[in-house]
Amino acid sequence: MQRIGVFVCHCGTNIAATVDVKAVAEALGHEPGVVISQEYQYMCSESGQELVKNAIKEQKLTGVVICSCSPRMHENTFRKAAASAGLNPYLVEIANIREQCSWIHKDIATATEKAIILGRTAVAKVHLNTPLTSMESPVVKRALVIGGGIAGIQTALDIAEAGFDVDIVEKNPTIGGKMAQIDKTFPTLDCAACILTPKMVEASQNERITIHSFSEVADVKGFVGNFTVKIKKKARFVDETKCTGCGLCTEKCPMKKVPNEFNMGLDNRSAIYIPFAQAVPKVATIDPNYCMMMKSGKCGVCSKVCSAGAIDYKQQDTFIEQQYGAIVVATGFNPIKLDKYDEFAYNQCPDVVTSLELERLMNAAGPNGGTLLRPSDKSHPHTIVFVQCVGSRCDDEKGKPYCSKICCMYTAKHAMLIREKYPDTEVYVFYIDVRTPGKNFDEFYRRAVEQYNVHYIKGMVGKVTPKSDGKIDVQASDLLAGEQLHINADMVVLAAAIEPDKTARPLATMLTTQMDTNDFFTEAHPKLRPVESATAGIFLSGACQGPKDIPETVAQASAAAAKAIGLLCKNSITCNPCVAHSDELMCNGCSSCEKVCPYGAITYVDKEFRMPDRSTKVRRVASVNPAVCQGCGACTVACPSGAMDLSGFSNSQIMAEVDAICK
Amino acid sequence: MQVNENFEPVIVAFCCNWCSYAGADLSGTNRLNYPTNVKIIRVPCSCRVNPMFILRAFQKGADGVIICGCHPGDCHYTSGNYFTRRRITLLYSMLDFLGIERDRTRLEWVSAAEGAKFAATMQQFTEDVKALGPNRRLEDLRCRKQ
């Protein structure tokens, strides 16, 4: 005979304001098998849990139903409480009467009625719950970091520091990400290269870190503690192990008209190239779209000058396969393309640039050696206009609905740096709002206004028109003064919104992690689990999870590392016991289940069965490996004889829930 | 067909744990209202939904059944929702054959980020089922509420 306890939570007023909790407890008390039904203000609190534990012991409960918030929130809390009171944790069910009832309904009578039905459904299910025990599965003590920006580098260094092997997969020829392109960094204005390149070198020299540059993740299989990842090492037509990074090939290469990605296309590079002087690994890469040898078979200069014999025009993509216990995603961001913003004349006028292009124009290693010159005629700009929120906080299709967060600060930085170096240059910033929360951030912005006399104007830029004299007409409104302005500018800088890398979406599909509608990776809980994805064993680091500046990126990178280390420290992890199992007496060995299993968890064994006539017969039956099964249930529906069932979500349990709802 | 203004349909929603159930939670967190008629059953994946469960719901007097899963390509278990899609398509043709209104059963993809879509879908589905009236053809009279 079942002895079920029901516990209804008020959640302060979150539930109690729209659901009559007393009535729910009272009604559920009459359900079959229920021996105790109580309500309490905060079930998840220490005293609330005590209430549940005491009831389990005193009433000798065989099942527990908690009517509270979503099971995604506190299922584990109550399972642990039950376990500590001696009840199998899988004999606990949650009725979600907050997210799926009190928060969405306003009428107390109907909300209470629905809460009772949800509670009744959980009671019906718990009648059929069976005690489950978790299996242990071993953890591979190696981590994979996808993306080698500052986020990926920091995560890898921290994991390596803790004594675990880490591989970084970076799609570009060098690690470093966007930070390598930035000139100086707010709020301290120290040079990005000075703080980044030592970290890049540290990563390359750490014996626990392997960097797979110019590589991509091709396939991911497995689950937490035991992922199998296929990495595609793209052909760079240079043998990484032989190349010494001397750079002679890049000097001698006759094809020098290739737009230089690292300098945002503001100057050219050769067909064989090293992205920048401090690249890690410092290895040349041939761009087959421009290399004359690869296109027409005529040239071969690089091969002739390379004394290391590293050039290999016939190199092919190679694949390596590796096992990992944890995966950290650090794929970062990119500024959006501005093709759709005709009003800012970005495509028409070379002197209209993005902020990232400006970083390169001001950088000592940039196209002009650090002197800020107009890209069109290499003259010194006397008036510069900055436009904020280009594509950020946008309602229309062209832009992004969110705030890109970093632009207010980097624009203040740009303005200040320009005024510092070129006091004769006037700087205007058009903004919607200036958003500078963060330690020492608002002080930084005020310095730009007060100390450097940057003209901050609240208002929108309506149109940017290149003029025949080489100047640029900027038409804008000053909202505070209530007037229209025309500024005769030499340069216009657009703070383009930032978006996740385009490869993030297919990667999320491979990793079976979730993304939000903007393609940023979604954390498991926005407040309490900010660096974990909802998929166990996969962690998030840096701007791939949302716009972030460097301090925040690094903080999150270390947090993700800490979570990954926490996992790698374990020798084994407890598996989800809600896995499939087959009834051998019903199974006819048809293989339907095996075909739909995405994990290869089902194999077939020959087993001896006693027949009614006492003879024995050997039959082929399905057998599920509980350490590999992830409990999706695909096999249970595919099975034609109904032999497959899923613990925790069994056919009879779900049917009972259906019946209880329809009653 | 006469439409009964007071008819409150019973609607069973099967939601996968990873996307749609989280989407439902999100519409709760954002206080997006949808009708109380909808009651959710949590399943690990939409592919756990045996067509038998759907028929059972109709037999027991449900007026509409909706199955929600991750968007194609985004399944937590890689391929589960593709199975769901095929199975439900087959179920549709069977229901057609039996003469059951197609609109009583629906398959929707709702991601964990789509709280608003979840609420809007449930609102719409409830209205559609309301317009169809009570499910009489599949209901087992022995299960009829008194």
Ligand SMILES: Cc1cc2nc3c(=O)[nH]c(=O)nc-3n(C[C@H](O)[C@H](O)[C@H](O)COP(=O)(O)OP(=O)(O)OC[C@H]3O[C@@H](n4cnc5c(N)ncnc54)[C@H](O)[C@@H]3O)c2cc1C
């Ligand atoms: C113009 C500008 C100025 C800025 N100035 C400052 C500043 O002064 N101070 C400050 O704090 N912040 C500044 N920032 C913000 C700073 O750039 C970011 O906070 C930081 O770069 C985020 O690091 P990340 O590693 O998360 O991303 P990224 O730097 O974008 O690195 C991601 C890396 O992952 C790689 N990658 C992407 N997809 C894949 C894939 N599928 N497989 C393998 N590899 C992949 C990319 O190639 C890249 O190397 C600025 C940003 C901009 C645009």
